[in-house]
Amino acid sequence: MLSTLLLLAGDSAVAEGPTGVVAEHTFGYSAQEVDVRAIGDYDLLSYRGAEPDQARSRIGHPRLPVFTHHFILPPGTKVDDLVVRVRTTSQLEGSYWPLPIQSEEDEFVPPDDEIYGSYEPYPAEPALLTVDGYMQGYHLATLQVWPLQFVGALEKILVVTEVKVGASVIPLTAEESARVFTPRRQDWRPWEYRPEVRSLMNHVLNPEGFATFYRPGGSGGFDTPLAMSAVQEERPFGGFRPTEFPSLEGPPVNMLIITDDVRTSGAAVSGMTDAFEDWADWKTSKGIPTV
Numbered sequence: 001m002l003s004t005l006l007l008l009a010g011d012s013a014v015a016e017g018p019t020g021v022v023a024e025h026t027f028g029y030s031a032q033e034v035d036v037r038a039i040g041d042y043d044l045l046s047y048r049g050a051e052p053d054q055a056r057s058r059i060g061h062p063r064l065p066v067f068t069h070h071f072i073l074p075p076g077t078k079v080d081d082l083v084v085r086v087r088t089t090s091q092l093e094g095s096y097w098p099l100p101i102q103s104e105e106d107e108f109v110p111p112d113d114e115i116y117g118s119y120e121p122y123p124a125e126p127a128l129l130t131v132d133g134y135m136q137g138y139h140l141a142t143l144q145v146w147p148l149q150f151v152g153a154l155e156k157i158l159v160v161t162e163v164k165v166g167a168s169v170i171p172l173t174a175e176e177s178a179r180v181f182t183p184r185r186q187d188w189r190p191w192e193y194r195p196e197v198r199s200l201m202n203h204v205l206n207p208e209g210f211a212t213f214y215r216p217g218g219s220g221g222f223d224t225p226l227a228m229s230a231v232q233e234e235r236p237f238g239g240f241r242p243t244e245f246p247s248l249e250g251p252p253v254n255m256l257i258i259t260d261d262v263r264t265s266g267a268a269v270s271g272m273t274d275a276f277e278d279w280a281d282w283k284t285s286k287g288i289p290t291v
Helices: 174-178 195-201 208-213 272-285
Strands: 020-027 034-039 042-047 065-073 077-091 127-135 138-145 148-151 156-171
Touching: 020 065, 020 208, 042 065, 065 156, 065 208, 077 127, 077 138, 127 156, 138 156, 138 195, 195 208
Parallel strands: none
Antiparallel strands: 020 156, 034 042, 065 138, 077 156, 127 138, 148 156
16 A cells, blocks of 8 residues: 655645646456446446445445556646546446445445436546655655446446546645655665665556656656755765664665564573674674664
């Protein structure tokens, strides 16, 4: 799971930064991936790889499958709009009455009459922005995408066979920008080998955005906190003072030793942590910062 820090709108002047659509992705879904199972008078619809929509804010709405995705976006910006263009849909054969999303209470929540009696597809837009925020200086937007839509008055299910989603951004205000984490130093590793980058690249729709938006001298041409605001530090050869928790605030740590003064049996053993502390100091003196 990706954890993000929500941004709150401020009233300060707007800073400089990119604008417009900076990330896009086209999704395509197929009727062959849809599964339907009857539960009493209702239908439980699922789609391969998707999770059921169980949002508390949508209790009573149709329980349809939904995907969660992420965009990497330029630093110093926030999402202005999620541009959704539905190009094609197809109708699933048969009639359907989806099970409504339920609360955690035992009492059954009936379907929302406005949705189940409407001639308009639900959801109206098959993509929704859910979180726009920053994680360790990286700008991430989280969106949900529904492969299916429900037309209640006709009891029909539409398969979204193609939808294009784009994220449009505007610059952060000065107040918002001040609240975003900015590393004090540059990581000594090349950006593409940093663990947070390698992890995030497996979770975003546009991994090429890291090179465009965050690599020093990237083709995007944006001034980034990782490339422009970091303070270069020499790797320590000797004593150093790392921070208590992992961060880019202190000197880099290459090796971490986890131990205590207790045997696996539970019996106490003296001197274990002291011995490893001496070894950590020796490793650091040899050029491998260790704690």
